[in-house]
Amino acid sequence: MPVNLSGRSFLKLLDFTPDEIRYLIRLSKQFKNLKLSGTPHKYLEGKNIVLLFEKTSTRTRCSFEVAGYDLGMGVTYLDPGSSQMGKKESIEDTARVLGRMYDGIEYRGYSQELVEELAANAGVPVWNGLTDEFHPTQMIADMLTVEENFPGGIKGLKFVFMGDARNNVANSLMVVCSKLGLHFVACGPEDRMPEESLVATCRELCEQSGGSVTLTSSVEEACTGAHVIYTDIWVSMGEPTELWAERIKLLSPYQVNADVMALASDDAIFLHCLPSFHDLKTTIGAEIYEKFGLPEMEVTDEVFEGPQSRVFDEAENRMHSIKAIVYATLR
Ligand code: CP
Ligand code: NVA
Numbered sequence: 001m002p003v004n005l006s007g008r009s010f011l012k013l014l015d016f017t018p019d020e021i022r023y024l025i026r027l028s029k030q031f032k033n034l035k036l037s038g039t040p041h042k043y044l045e046g047k048n049i050v051l052l053f054e055k056t057s058t059r060t061r062c063s064f065e066v067a068g069y070d071l072g073m074g075v076t077y078l079d080p081g082s083s084q085m086g087k088k089e090s091i092e093d094t095a096r097v098l099g100r101m102y103d104g105i106e107y108r109g110y111s112q113e114l115v116e117e118l119a120a121n122a123g124v125p126v127w128n129g130l131t132d133e134f135h136p137t138q139m140i141a142d143m144l145t146v147e148e149n150f151p152g153g154i155k156g157l158k159f160v161f162m163g164d165a166r167n168n169v170a171n172s173l174m175v176v177c178s179k180l181g182l183h184f185v186a187c188g189p190e191d192r193m194p195e196e197s198l199v200a201t202c203r204e205l206c207e208q209s210g211g212s213v214t215l216t217s218s219v220e221e222a223c224t225g226a227h228v229i230y231t232d233i234w235v236s237m238g239e240p241t242e243l244w245a246e247r248i249k250l251l252s253p254y255q256v257n258a259d260v261m262a263l264a265s266d267d268a269i270f271l272h273c274l275p276s277f278h279d280l281k282t283t284i285g286a287e288i289y290e291k292f293g294l295p296e297m298e299v300t301d302e303v304f305e306g307p308q309s310r311v312f313d314e315a316e317n318r319m320h321s322i323k324a325i326v327y328a329t330l331r
Contacts, residue, residue, distance in 0.1 A: 005328040009119040009126040012112070012134045013175045014201070018209060021140070021179055027324035028144045028317065035070070035320065042072025044330055047103040050076045052085060052094070053129070054109035055237045059274065059318045060129045060137065064106050067323035076102070092117055099123040104330055110238055125329040127322075132238060135168045138273050139176040140321035145314040146228055149269050155181040155210065157227040158265075163254045163298050164247070165215070166192045169232045169273050174213060178202035181209035187222035189250045219254065223263040230271045231256045231298045248292055256299040261308060270299070270309045278304035 003023040013021060034041045051064050061077065068075035080086040085094045091107070091114055098105055099122035107115050108129035119126035128136050146154050159177050161170045165186035171194055177184035184202070186193055193199075193215045202213050216222050223229060231254075234247040256270065277285045277297040288294055303309060 006331050007125060008329050010136060010325050010329060011115055011119055011126065011128045013136050013139055013172060013179060016179075018179045018181075021143070021176065024140050024321065024324050024328060025144050025147060027328060028140055028321040029147075031323045031327070032144075032317070032320040041070060043327060044103075045072035047072075047330060048074035048076070048101070049104040049106065049326065049330075050078060050098050050102045051106040051129070052091070052098075052108070053077070053079045054086065054091075054107075055130065057108055057129065059315055060106075060108060060322070063137075063319040063322040064127075064129070064326070066319050067326055070323060071327060073103075092121055095122045095126070104326065127325060127329070130168060130237075132236070133168055134172045134175075135273065136172055137322050137325060138169060138318070139172050140325060141314060141317035142173070142230075142271060142273070143176060143180065144317045144321055145271060145310055146269070148313065149267075149310060150227065156183065158183045158185065158225055159228045160185045160187055160222050160226045160230065160264075162187050162219075162222070162229060162231045162256050162260070163251050164188060164192050164232060164234050164236070166194055167232060167236050169230075170194060171198060173230065174198065174202050175205075178205040178211050178213060179209060181206075181211040183212045183214070185214045185216060185222045185226070187216055187219060188254050189217060192250065219260060220263060223260050226264040227268055228271060229256055229260065229264055229268060232273055233275070233277060234298055244288060245292070248288070248294060248297070251298070252294075255297065256303050258300065258302055258306075261303055261306070268308060270303055270306070270311070271314050272299060272304070272311045274311060274315055276304060276311070 049068050065075050095118040104125045106127045106129045112131045112133040115128045159182045165188040174184050234251045235243050278299050278301045280286050
């Protein structure tokens with residue numbers, strides 16, 4: 001069956017079939033080739049999109065902006081400090097107004113319910129640029145990066161998420177791996193594992209795809225023979241900073257370091273959605289060092305900068321894949 005995503009919102013990967021997800025990865029590759037060869041692709045000239053950010057962003061914002069410009073569109077960026085959004089006007093009202101002016105709306109914020117509500121009311125496609133629960137656009141870039149490194153196919157690969165396996169990125173990785181038939185392993189402390197109901201949903205998806213979902217606190221069990229080792233920061237945006245002490249204690253055993261990478265397959269790659277605390281060159285990194293004496297957190301600088309790290313290819317792929325998502329839903 002041909003895939004047609006025109007007019008659809010992109011809120012979470014649970015809403016998409018494996019064929020639709022594979023189509024978006026394929027389309028991302030095509031846009032990457034167009035960009036690399038300098039071939040113009042202003043396929044959406046005359047359209048306009050608006051980007052609503054209630055949390056900060058580098059990659060997602062810039063990817064939507066560059067994707068929009070490359071596709072020939074007008075792009076508006078709004079944050080709570082420069083619009084009525086949040087303080088004087090609800091997000092829902094904001095979206096209903098913007099739906100009258102724009103062809104598509106990106107939203108990064110807190111609850112998943114809110115982005116779903118936006119999509120129900122906006123009358124135009126809404127793209128989830130990260131909520132507390134999911135980060136779906138990141139997944140298309142991540143799977144593209146995995147495919148680039150395993151050209152023989154990604155089905156059946158062992159994909160390990162280390163650390164805070166209850167966060168938005170881990171949830172989304174579990175979903176995409178289950179849809180595409182990878183063996184997903186969440187490795188962390190028991191009380192930072194994904195919600196049981198989402199695990200159950202993903203295990204059902206695995207029956208179709210041939211993938212699997214494993215939850216473990218054993219680094220050795222998780223990482224032995226792994227093809228991809230992925231991690232994310234230990235306290236996500238919107239969580240209270242007081243959590244740092246507790247999370248450092250809980251998650252330090254799950255830091256990705258050279259010993260962890262040594263357990264993995266020889267051709268294993270390291271991925272991280274970024275931003276990352278791998279050195280002392282950030283304000284928060286320096287503060288944590290002063291308070292807790294930790295010079296690096298979820299990943300060591302050695303692994304982050306090492307030969308198996310693909311984090312900057314992954315970051316670049318955000319732009320190609322967001323372009324594919326925007327194009328597919330607005331064409
Ligand atoms: N990975 C990611 O979403 O990065 P930003 O927070 O910079 O957008
Ligand atoms: N889990 C992180 C992802 C950032 C891209 C956060 O929500 O802050």
